[in-house]
Amino acid sequence: MTMFASPEDARTRLGAVDYLTDPGIATAVFLADALGKPLLIEGPAGVGKTELAKAVAAAASAELIRLQCYEGLDESRALYEWDYRKQLLRIQAGVDGWDEARAGIFAEEFLLARPLLTAIRRDEPTVLLIDETDKADVEVEGLLLEVLSDFQVTIPELGTITASRRPFVVLTSNATRELSEALKRRCLYLYIDYPTPERERDIVLTRVPGIREQLAEQVVRTVASLRALELKKAPSIAETLDWARTLIALAAEELDEETIASTLGVVLKHASDHTRAAKELGLPGIGG
Amino acid sequence: MSLLDRHVGFVRALRHGGLPVSLAEGLDAARALTVLDLTDRETLRAAYAASLCKRHTHRAVFDTLFELWFPVGAAARADADPVGAATGERPDGAAEGGASADAADAEVFRDRLRELLLGEDDIALRRLAREAVGRFGAFDGPSGASWSAHMVGRALDPRTLMAGLLRAVLGGRLPGGVAERNARRMIQARVDRLNEHILSDVRRRLAEERGIERVAETAVKPAVENLDILRASRTDLIALRREIQPLAQRLATRLTIRQRAGRHGRLDFRRTVRASLSTGGVPLTTHHRPRRPHKPELVVLCDASESVSSFAHFTLMLAYALREQFARVRAFAFIDTVDEVTRFFEQPGGDVTEAMRRLTAEANLVRLSGHSDYGHAFNVFVRRYGDVIGPKSSLLILGDARNNYQDPALTALAAMVTPARHAWWLNPEPERDWDTGDSIAGVYGRQISMIECRNLTQLGRFIGELA
Numbered sequence: 001m002t003m004f005a006s007p008e009d010a011r012t013r014l015g016a017v018d019y020l021t022d023p024g025i026a027t028a029v030f031l032a033d034a035l036g037k038p039l040l041i042e043g044p045a046g047v048g049k050t051e052l053a054k055a056v057a058a059a060a061s062a063e064l065i066r067l068q069c070y071e072g073l074d075e076s077r078a079l080y081e082w083d084y085r086k087q088l089l090r091i092q093a094g095v096d097g098w099d100e101a102r103a104g105i106f107a108e109e110f111l112l113a114r115p116l117l118t119a120i121r122r123d124e125p126t127v128l129l130i131d132e133t134d135k136a137d138v139e140v141e142g143l144l145l146e147v148l149s150d151f152q153v154t155i156p157e158l159g160t161i162t163a164s165r166r167p168f169v170v171l172t173s174n175a176t177r178e179l180s181e182a183l184k185r186r187c188l189y190l191y192i193d194y195p196t197p198e199r200e201r202d203i204v205l206t207r208v209p210g211i212r213e214q215l216a217e218q219v220v221r222t223v224a225s226l227r228a229l230e231l232k233k234a235p236s237i238a239e240t241l242d243w244a245r246t247l248i249a250l251a252a253e254e255l256d257e258e259t260i261a262s263t264l265g266v267v268l269k270h271a272s273d274h275t276r277a278a279k280e281l282g283l284p285g286i287g288g
Numbered sequence: 289m290s291l292l293d294r295h296v297g298f299v300r301a302l303r304h305g306g307l308p309v310s311l312a313e314g315l316d317a318a319r320a321l322t323v324l325d326l327t328d329r330e331t332l333r334a335a336y337a338a339s340l341c342k343r344h345t346h347r348a349v350f351d352t353l354f355e356l357w358f359p360v361g362a363a364a365r366a367d368a369d370p371v372g373a374a375t376g377e378r379p380d381g382a383a384e385g386g387a388s389a390d391a392a393d394a395e396v397f398r399d400r401l402r403e404l405l406l407g408e409d410d411i412a413l414r415r416l417a418r419e420a421v422g423r424f425g426a427f428d429g430p431s432g433a434s435w436s437a438h439m440v441g442r443a444l445d446p447r448t449l450m451a452g453l454l455r456a457v458l459g460g461r462l463p464g465g466v467a468e469r470n471a472r473r474m475i476q477a478r479v480d481r482l483n484e485h486i487l488s489d490v491r492r493r494l495a496e497e498r499g500i501e502r503v504a505e506t507a508v509k510p511a512v513e514n515l516d517i518l519r520a521s522r523t524d525l526i527a528l529r530r531e532i533q534p535l536a537q538r539l540a541t542r543l544t545i546r547q548r549a550g551r552h553g554r555l556d557f558r559r560t561v562r563a564s565l566s567t568g569g570v571p572l573t574t575h576h577r578p579r580r581p582h583k584p585e586l587v588v589l590c591d592a593s594e595s596v597s598s599f600a601h602f603t604l605m606l607a608y609a610l611r612e613q614f615a616r617v618r619a620f621a622f623i624d625t626v627d628e629v630t631r632f633f634e635q636p637g638g639d640v641t642e643a644m645r646r647l648t649a650e651a652n653l654v655r656l657s658g659h660s661d662y663g664h665a666f667n668v669f670v671r672r673y674g675d676v677i678g679p680k681s682s683l684l685i686l687g688d689a690r691n692n693y694q695d696p697a698l699t700a701l702a703a704m705v706t707p708a709r710h711a712w713w714l715n716p717e718p719e720r721d722w723d724t725g726d727s728i729a730g731v732y733g734r735q736i737s738m739i740e741c742r743n744l745t746q747l748g749r750f751i752g753e754l755a
Binding site: 006007023024026027028031032034035037039040042137138175176177178181184185187188189190191197198218221222224225228230232255256257260281282283 | 308310312313316319320323324325328330331333334335337338339341342344347408465466467469470471473474477526529530533534537538541542545
């Protein structure tokens with residue numbers, strides 16, 4: 001039971017939920033689904049890695065389950081936990097003997113399923129998003145290995161729970177550290193880079209209603225020029241969209257030097273980047 | 289060659305090119321081929337990339353090899369040929385037409401190219417590249433007929449089209465400013481695409497004649513992190529500079545993890561007793577003081593002469609990107625005399641590229657000749673900044689130890705090394721070149737441990753150990 005019939009199908013259906021793909025993205029999404037393998041997405045911040053997982057969920061009318069990684073994330077937050085307070089109540093309330101109580105308190109009823117277990121136990125189509133995997137500790141990767149290669153979770157008291165229907169798994173990473181080879185080997189890999197100006201223009205046109213094509217063209221060309229400079233933080237797609245919206249709000253007809261200079265704060269967020277951009281592009285009156 | 293053979297050969301070529309492709313990943317790729325419609329080459333490329341190429345820096349190698357092992361098929365070639373016949377693709381004896389016919393043909397191609405560079409049709413651009421290689425690329429090399437991308441580039445000469453194209457894109461607006469810059473970038477990007485297409489078609493033709501493996505060996509360039517810094521071209525240097533910040537970030541993350549791993553310092557008695565109150569006075573868990581992280585002071589002394597300045601730049605950039613990991617970073621540069629260059633880096637949120645430019649322009653590094661003189665530089669350093677190095681500092685000397693046959697000033701070097709906690713010399717030359725010509729790496733190497741450091745991988749590893 002796959003979600004997409006072909007890369008072309010993936011492209012059109014993701015396009016229908018306003019996510020514009022390129023051949024690389026469409027093929028990787030299709031393959032991850034067809035081969036039942038997790039998809040590891042890397043790339044600069046703000047190019048739509050998380051957005052892709054959401055778009056897949058929307059396109060396949062699946063539910064999105066999200067596990068946000070952070071330092072100190074552990075088993076009981078990612079996988080499952082016994083609800084010990086409820087267990088305690090059960091023991092205090094019950095008058096029956098110890099044997100029955102012991103059998104009773106390790107039942108489904110007292111299990112708190114966390115994102116990974118929830119995703120595996122669902123029978124309906126599911127997209128599991130493990131966001132910012134590189135932020136989690138190295139041990140969490142070990143935890144993910146069992147889940148992602150066999151799609152099963154072992155709970156000592158209950159036995160092994162195997163997925164009846166494999167979720168579509170997306171892992172994202174900003175590459176602040178190298179993920180382990182073992183994890184990479186089990187995943188398909190997709191690197192999403194800044195889009196080509198042509199694709200970015202189409203993204204702006206779909207996402208910012210009411211923008212004129214010529215203005216959109218100017219915005220993405222200027223953003224491309226900015227990305228070519230050596231900046232601390234290159235503008236992301238999200239910032240391009242913000243810029244386009246700003247220009248519409250200001251009712252700007254053209255993106256000339258004056259307009260760039262007065263709205264540069266929308267795309268560049270470091271003082272040194274501003275000075276550099278002003279110098280290289282020859283903008284008036286910044287940095288003084 | 290069957291599809292399976294081609295697949296196996298491709299995987300082997302990738303491994304040979306430095307990509308760690310495991311057996312399981314090879315199987316994944318083969319499995320992917322069974323569910324895909326194989327007539328679309330870009331889909332095939334994406335499928336292979338997704339299952340075999342798991343690090344972005346390997347992508348260039350991957351693409352080069354893919355172009356060789358899966359060249360544009362016969363179908364596309366038949367497609368291209370009618371047009372090619374019209375402009376006269378002449379595989380053998382091409383020279384007979386004479387120079388004037390060549391020039392006339394080149395004009396026809398340039399007219400088409402002008403159209404294509406204004407449009408967005410990548411497939412047509414590739415077809416043009418392919419025809420142009422067929423028409424202009426053939427020459428008789430020392431070992432029989434061969435193909436050259438350079439000759440195609442000379443015939444088409446896309447750079448001379450720039451002015452006309454700029455006018456067309458700007459469409460009556462005044463040149464200059466952001467609009468022109470954007471237009472220039474756009475056209476340049478397409479010219480780059482064209483050159484890539486030409487190069488890949490040349491390689492394809494060569495591979496047909498000489499076998500894929502032989503062409504692959506020369507075509508594959510090492511990934512950015514393994515590039516030899518001293519031999520890097522200008523475009524390589526830009527790519528390298530872009531890698532520094534991510535590298536620094538990865539290192540910093542790893543260092544913070546390492547510092548936190550050995551987190552147990554001395555027992556915090558007060559907190560332990562306080563916490564034990566909630567368990568009836570029994571200290572079930574002990575609390576510890578956080579350990580004070582050990583942060584060394586870094587003193588960098590670098591050779592800023594022409595021959596090794598790029599290496600010095602990268603190391604300084606990396607050291608400054610990681611400055612939170614050090615108590616203090618002080619930088620000195622020399623050619624034949626020394627100057628402190630710390631001031632160029634210390635503005636908050638400073639721009640390292642700018643700092644580098646000012647360093648070369650403003651710092652006082654040259655006394656006489658502008659050739660490196662390690663001996664004099666060391667003497668001046670000891671005299672002027674000798675007290676900078678103390679028991680907390682790690683001394684880092686960067687340079688190729690090519691002293692232009694001057695006095696090595698070994699006593700001065702000893703006076704620098706002895707008070708320091710650690711001292712290293714990073715030499716960007718390959719170890720086999722040490723002690724050749726005017727290099728006195730061996731002489732200095734007896735006083736201070738000298739380490740070969742030629743690419744970002746080695747540099748990253750070293751700085752990581754240091755902090």
